[in-house]
Amino acid sequence: MLLSLSLLAALLGAAPTPPSQEFRVTWLGHAGFEVVSPGGTRLLIDPWLKENPRAPEAWKDLARLARTPPAAILLTHSHGDHAQDVHTLARLSGAPVVGTGETLRWLKVPEAQQHTVNVGGSTRIGDVTVHAVPAMHSCEPDGRPLGYVLVLPGGRSLYHTGDTWLFGDMALVQELLHPDIILLNVGGGRYGMDPRTAALAVRKYFRPSVIVPMHFGTFEPLATEPQAREVLGSDPRVHWLTPGIAASL
Template identity: 25%
Template sequence: MKYNKNIEVTYMKKILSLSLIPLLASCAAPNNVEKLSSQIDIKYKKTEGYTHQFANTYKRPESYPHTCEQDCYPKTKDIQCETDMEQCRFVGQNPLVDLPGSNDFSVRWIGHASFVITTPTNETILIDPVTEQFDWPIDWAFANLGGGFYRDTPAHITDDELAATQAVVYSHIHYDHFNKADIETIGTNTKYLTPLNFANYFPDGGYDIVEMPWYSDYSVGDTKVHFVPAHHFSNRIVVPFITNDDDETLWGGWLLENGGKKVFFAGDTGYSNHFKDIHKAYGDIDVCLIPIASYHHEEYGNWYRNVHLTPEDALTAAKDMNCGVIIPWGYGNASWKMGDHTSHSALFRLLHMQKQLNSQIPLYILNEGEKVIL
């Protein structure tokens, strides 16, 4: 074979670049991690022989207060769609909600579980920011191998919102709620509030992380941020059965309290008595951001509902907490439709079940990217 100097130079450059990767990684600034404590014991799976895995407060419910059995998705003039419950927009009239207190929260829904919250004292807090697809390599596999969840381009967090961000909160480590690409975009000039044992999943780079157990709190400016229970699970494995991190990080929801007004974000959760526990601990909730999608899955059946709310479960949970208003999330044109019939079937079912159950808690429906001040 004829000697080719260009090939040799290219090959040596590749070797050099690969050899620098560990060196560059080792030069990254270490993260600053603070771990808070709580006076309430966190439940572990000790009854199953584990001492390192977290557990839900309550077992899987044997039954649910309400379940829609038939005709759950009637058409409504309040939702306009391009096809049957796909690519839709809510066009109905949202209620005029007059919540107690003169100071208001601004709530902007980015899509799926991602929100930008601005408090009455101008603290900007991001909730579960995932503004593209899943992290690599999961996104690559879904895009190129098929058979998985890949969503349309969602709304984005603006540069002004990013510049104003004082804290980022994460509910759990599943790919649709925690994205390392977004962390790199947000940067190090903010606090990251997370469940326990979460910091190991962050990239190095000097991030300021506060790990929190249930019923602990942390102050962001004049806003008190409480971490509260959810009924879910956690893992972030890439290849099942080869690496296993099931339930080694905690999961939960967030309660933001400022000037006597409270905004609750449920995180991914199924229905259980933990909603009543939250109400007992914190009283009535003004604004409740509650998931309504990802509950229908033929393969996993009752297990899937155990860790996700149906629309009627969401209404029951809101009643348990005496919510002033419900802002639903999880559906949408840029959703992953994980276990859902269509992009907006959950919203059709929610509007239907609100009437069926005669729910007196107002719904405020956002399309992705929209904002409301409450």
């Protein structure tokens, strides 16, 4: 008879092996990510792929990608460099799309797949609780931008900032949800936090163990990778991901 590891450990008087609390994170270029929980819940966040110059070629075939539907697609806001492929992915995959109602309706996401949230709300997807938090940015034609904090049953959490400027309520995101991993917008230019401002946001408001820079080096006038590394490269918590290569964080 085969014994489970936890039962064998109990019989031997040893503490059982704790369940994994790692997220598997694949950067898709720009602000796009695939995040997989320890329980196998697969989420796509801001999957702008077809015209994203940093997206891996293997991810640009939306029909192929949709054959293995994610548990949900999370959308921070309606700008094209985040939302352009969401309608097509939703139609092909049948996956629910999480975002504000105004944004999902404007993008013509099929009504049955609209999984609407708003600031302060949360929803359970598989073994992940998704919390919608504010982002300081714009959205078209109405609605508002969001960030998301994904929380595992054991309490570990991952924060996708979306496109944002630093703002005082980041302190409440830390107090309530204490993100351990931050997918951090650092691109700056005319569109959001530059690397120095992003580094200040982390110093001022957060205490993560892992920081993943994103939303840089895609097109002008965003910060280039060397510019981002010049500011953030000395922080040992910073992980520079390669688009298409999964990392356990």
